């Protein structure tokens with residue numbers, strides 16, 4: 001009997017999609033999935049309206065030249081090394097296809113962002129997980145990272161700033177990781193889709209430490225509050241962009257042409273007009289609102305240095321029950337762990353929502369906690 005390949009096991013609904021579905025079904029406030037409640041900026045929307053009707057046909061798989069140039073200009077790299085993709089997700093997928101195959105291993109940290117595991121497995125590789133340490137803050141266990149490297153390791157896959165922990169690598173940590181990669185001759189994939197979303201010092205860009213072995217992933221969706229546009233990029237080590245872009249030509253071929261044109265126009269405006277600074281200030285206020293609210297409910301939180309996610313301990317609570325009874329959707333820590341157990345009571349909460357939504361979610365949580373705590 002004809003059958004689907006067993007790899008379709010990987011097609012099951014993600015916890016993020018599930019929680020969004022349940023949130024809609026139960027009229028819950030959705031602090032689960034990381035998409036902003038705010039609309040994208042007008043300068044981006046207006047650029048897209050102008051582009052539709054004038055930039056409508058295929059672009060080269062490597063990307064619309066003017067967008068490659070705009071990304072390169074923004075990041076201070078050569079346009080020759082930039083590939084435009086359908087969001088950070090396709091960028092990561094193209095890299096998995098280009099860098100690993102059967103019998104290879106890819107080392108990554110736990111908790112991890114959900115697409116990393118299926119993408120490695122689709123390429124035939126095995127993810128090797130290194131749990132982060134959680135004390136008063138999230139920290140990378142560098143000796144454990146080195147122990148996880150074997151002769152089969154192809155790459156270290158990192159996120160900076162980090163989803164779900166909200167942590168940011170210190171320069172010293174980043175340098176130690178780069179030394180490890182050099183010593184064992186590994187690629188580094190640095191997922192930097194939240195590169196403009198930080199609350200202290202700007203995060204280290206791994207590429208600047210080792211341009212010859214770092215692939216950087218970026219996302220216009222995250223930067224410009226347009227996650228549905230599906231425009232992202234890869235910056236490759238010099239000379240490798242054509243081969244990596246050649247891999248994505250067999251899936252989407254190219255990203256939406258007018259949206260590429262709009263992002264090309266918007267990137268320099270966002271930089272010049274202080275859009276990212278304003279975004280950081282706005283998210284900083286919402287982070288404080290959520291964090292102080294959770295603390296005043298007696299809950300332990302781990303203050304994020306970047307991203308729009310915050311981790312907290314809500315011991316004894318269960319996500320499916322919370323969405324139904326408290327009418328608040330949040331993501332259980334177990335969603336981010338493959339082999340190791342998640343810290344007891346760990347949840348991730350997204351604060352890319354309006355202040356009203358955050359306040360209401362806090363009120364509902366407080367009310368629910370009063371009901372269930374003896």
Ligand SMILES: Cc1ncc(COP(=O)(O)O)c(C=O)c1O
Pocket residue numbers: 034086087088089090113159162163191193218219220221222227230231232
């Ligand atoms: C760490 C991380 N990498 C990549 C992505 C995917 O980015 P995009 O929406 O551009 O595909 C996300 C989205 O949530 C993310 O959190």
